[in-house]
Every structure is written in structure tokens, then in C-alpha cells.
Amino acid sequence: MYAYDQYDQQMVDARVAEFRDQARRRLEGKLSEDQFKPLRLMNGLYLQLHAYMLRVAIPYGTLSGAQMHTLADIAEKYDRGYGHFTTRQNIQYNWIKLEDAADILADLAKVEMHAIQTSGNCIRNISSDHFAGAAADEVTDPRPYAELLRQWSSFHPEFSYLPRKFKIAVIASEQDRAAMRLHDIGINIVRNSDGELGAAFYVGGGMGRTPMIAPQIRDFVPLDQLVTYAEACLRVYNRYGRRDNKYKARIKILVHELGAEEYTRQVEEEFQHLLDSGVEPPFAELERIRTFFADPAYDEAAPDDIDRSDPDFALWVDRNTVAHKQDGYVSAVISLKPVGGIPGDATAEQMRVMADLATRYSFDELRVMHTQNVVLPHVRKADLNAIWTALDEAGLGSPNLDTIEDIIACPGLDYCSLANARSIPVAQKIAQRFAETKKTATLGQLKLKISGCINACGHHHAGHIGILGVDRKGVENYQLSLGGSEAEDVSLAKITGPGFDEDGIVDAVETVTSVYEREREGEERFLDTYRRIGMGPFKEALYG
């Protein structure tokens, strides 16, 4: 894991002092709320329906046991004993008092954490593959590049008042586990025909009210020009992104309106200007960062077999563990989707269980997934039973990774001031329905995603099944869409037709899964069947 040096520590400490000073000036009336708002947002502090919400950055989703313990302590000390893991690998607390915020940031700084740029019109926390460093299929660990970009983007003097928020994801494998092409910039670290590593840049993707898949604008940026190229992408956006309408201000609109070709031309021109300007860190800095992400000291003699005599354990192993590059190891996914629970929520006690398991069994490392689960990235197969037993006792043993119970949902109208409809109760009802009918198992991989408004925080555009809550004349109404994917086979879901009420949407989801069960061939996933047979049969079953 990356560890701060004196410089990194000075920067987060300075940030805490800055925020404390800003909060003081706000309370003294020297700052108006309009002036204070972007400052507090750049420290992750939102004003929500009931209280302030604080979003803490978990850079590229990686954290240590001690950091997870601090997250648990914050949940207990300043919130109501729980936190909510988000679709950008961060954690949010929903019941924060403004006067506590600076103290929370100070607590975070003690364990090399912060809330820097987790909100606001700036470059946000950089996300990555939650199996980075463990995945059997990766070209290299993508996190050193994410860390390099984290430092570059932190307190960037030119790009802190962008037209709108800016999200970057970095992956390094053909399989995309980070929704890379649905980001403002998606970077895929690839190897060229000469065997050199470089970065493929995809720019202008996103969800929200105008979902777009990012086009590739450069197939190979040499690693010693990575920061310069990102700087060029951002400068063109900062200068020419729309500022007249906040709903058209994301870079996807600029790329769409200019066309990918013209945007690329402008970036390349800016890139030429910047090449000699000295913005690129020396390659030695990338090498320094890489040393922090070296493989842990694996047990070379770790046995490969698993005692599967307990069927409940065997089911969890089949569903929730993923192949590891090291023999005798897997990555184990801790589901934060217990049937009837709130997707992504964990109590302080559960966080401590996860932290201690990581320390004991996973080289002190945890990952947050964009699907709102947590990973123990490097565990010996021989330790799985002990891990599962401890998780099960803590209510963390749900064997439902990538099933219809593994729902992504935004906080919705229960917490969020932007939402038009509730998301959480719909997620709970759907999970309960499929758990009761035991259809979860037979449906296999089925990614269901729910957003409570068109801002699409619940990624409904990218769901095999997507649900969007809207307000129809004061009544919550849910639109159903099918065929989305955030993975390497990226696609945007299409709306089936008229929406449904809260109970109706649960029935409608069951109806489309029945069509799949009837129509599927061989090992097809729901998504594959939909792509083969199209919307017709689903529509007919839904609307007759």
C-alpha cells in the first residue's frame, strides 16, 4: 500500500488547518454560504435532507486495517454508528455536524486519509480496479498510476474551479471492473507491440441525465507523458466546457458537441504546448510509487484445495471468491448486501470485523468495490473457512456477489436532497422477493442498479436491469430499463416503456427475469439473452 512521506502528511495537515479556518470564517460571517459552499464541498461536506453528509476519500478503493478502524471510530464518535460505501469506492457519513467536520478531518489525517476533492467542481478521488494487484488478468497493477494522478490532481491550482465535477478511473486489464468508459477520463494501462507500458485515454463518458460512453482519444500515451496528457485534456475542458447550464457542463457534453475528433485535435495541440513546460514528474517518481505496490510476501506453499463439506460455506466460496494470480490464494468479496439491508451500509462493528480479518488474513489490505462491497484481496484458500465463519457471525456472509441481490442503489429520497424517489426500499423489496422465491441462484450473474433521480448515482444506465425513480405528479414512479453494462462490454440500458409504482416495479423485475429463464440458451447471462432477443419479448411480457 502507498504510505505517506513527510510531504504527503504536511499537505493533508495543511488542508485540515485550512478547512478549520474556513469554517471559522463562515461562522464569523466573513464567508457567505455561497462563498463557503464550494470550499466545504471540496472537503466532501454536503448539506443533505437531514444533516451534513461527509464523503471520505478512499483513493483507488484501497485501505488498511488501521484506516478501516478509523472509519469505524468516526461512525461511532460523530455519526450514528454506521457508514455507507459508495459507487466511487468512498465512504459517506450521513449525520454529521458542521462543527465536528474539522475534527473528523484531523482524525482522518492521523491515518493518512482525507476528504479532499470528494465533491465540488474539481478532480475527484481517482477510482480503480478493486482487484488491482491480485487479478489474474491484469497487465500491471493500475494503482501506481492512480496514485501519481492523485498527487497531481490534489490542490491543482488551475483545475479547482472546473465547469463541473471530474472523475477519473484507471484500470490495467481487458476486463473492466471500474466502469472505466463511464468516467470523464478513463485510462487503461496497456502494453504496446514493443512490450512497453502506456496509457490508452478515453474521454467524455459518464452517466447522469445524459449517459455517454467515452470514445478513445489516444491509444497509447507513453508513461513519462501521462500527467502532461491529462493536463492537456483538463485544460481544454476548463477553457471550453460549458458553464451556461450546469446540466450540460460535464466534459461528455463538450466532447459530444465538438466531436471526439475535434476534441482530440485540441488536446493534442495543448499537449504539444505543455510538453516542454515541465509539468511531468520524473520517471523516478513513478518508480518510487510503484515500490509501494509490490506483491506481498505470499505463502508459496499455500494449498490449493478447499474443504467444501459445509454446503453453506461452499456456496459462499463459489459466489464470493475470485481467481487470484497467486496459486493457493483468492480474492474474497464481503457482501454489504444482506437481504433486506441497505446496499453499501456497514456498522462500526462490521467495519472492525473486516479490518481485523484484513490484518490477520489479507496482508492488512482491504478494497472498496464500486458495487458497494468490500474485498479482502489476498487470502489463502486455506483460511477461507475461518474468514467466512467470522463474516457470517457479523452478518457479512451473504453469498450473493453479482447476483440480483447484489444491487447498487443510491441513498435516494431517504437521505438525498436531489432524489425524486426512494431507492433503498425498492432494493430491499427486490432482494427479498428473489431470496424468498430462491430464484437468485438460478438467475446467475444479473446486475441490477437503482437510482432515485436522473443524476444516476445508482448507475441505472449501466445495469443489466436498471431502475430509475422519478416523480410523477407527486407520486414516486419507477422506470425500468434493460441491457446496460459498465464492464468491458459497455452499453447503455434502454427504457422498456411506461413506469411502475413501488410494488409494480418489483413485479416487473420478476417478469423480465421470467422471460430470461424461458428464453436463455446454454450459459447465457441475462444480458446475453437480452442482447440476442432484443427488447420485444420483454416488452410483451411487461405490457402485453
Place this chain on the structure above:
Amino acid sequence: MADQTPPAEGRGPDTGPESDTMLRYREDDPVAHAAVTVDAFLDQSNAAAVRVEPGDDARELIPHLERLDLVEVNFPSFGDGRGYSSARILREAGYDGELRAVGDVLVDQLAYMRRCGFDAFDPDAPLDAEDVEAAFARWPEVYQSAADTRTPIWSKRHA
């Protein structure tokens, strides 16, 4: 890369000719005449001061930098960050005259503006002198190379 210089180096806050709220971090005397628009500047040959609005392309000034003593960059609203890019573009092109941020310039943006090459500030509303001092002293280090002379952390790590 030059050594880090304190961001508030120079003569320190000064009272310029145009207003009593101006902060200036240059040794030379302020330009006395008013700035013209970019369009007007490009049309006439004798102006030495120009005002860049957020929608203007600062690169249009690059062929004429030698006859410019003052570039004002206007921030009609502090949330519109285009002026930061305008400033860096001019500095990257070698402009070494006065670069003045004007308009809705607030204390919490000063440090970033300074890093982008601004060396004078003429805010609409006066700034508290202590807050200004604190803002410039805030950041012990910087992560990026920008248009100022501060040494980025990555350079110190590999010195």
C-alpha cells in the same frame, strides 16, 4: 526548477492607483492607464494594457506580449475558473508583465491564482489582511509544477 520563493515575496500588499483594495507583488510601478478589451487591443497598436474576459482566448495575445505591461484577467464570478488557464497560458508563453486578477477575487482562491501566475489582485470587495497572509502561508509544499517558481514535491523527492 528555481528554488521555492515565498508566495508573498516582493513589495507586499500595495495600494495601486486604481483602487484601495489592490494587492500587488511586483517591484515595478503599476501601469497607470486603463485596460482595453481583447478585441480592442487586437484592433489597435498602442494599448499596453488589456482585460481578458472568461470567454476570451488568451492565446490571441501571444504574438503581442512584448508590448503588454498589464493583463487583467476578469473573474465575474469566483466559480468560473477559466481565468486560471488564461493566466498559465500567458506565463507559459513567456509573458512577464503584470498579471492581475480582478473582479470576484476572494481570499480562498488567492493561493491557486498566485500559482497560476497572477502577481496582482484587485478584488471587488476588500480582503482582510490577516486572512490574505494566512492564505499565502497555507501550503508548505505543492504537488504540481505550475506558473510560479515553487518546487513541486516530486522534484524535492528526487533532488
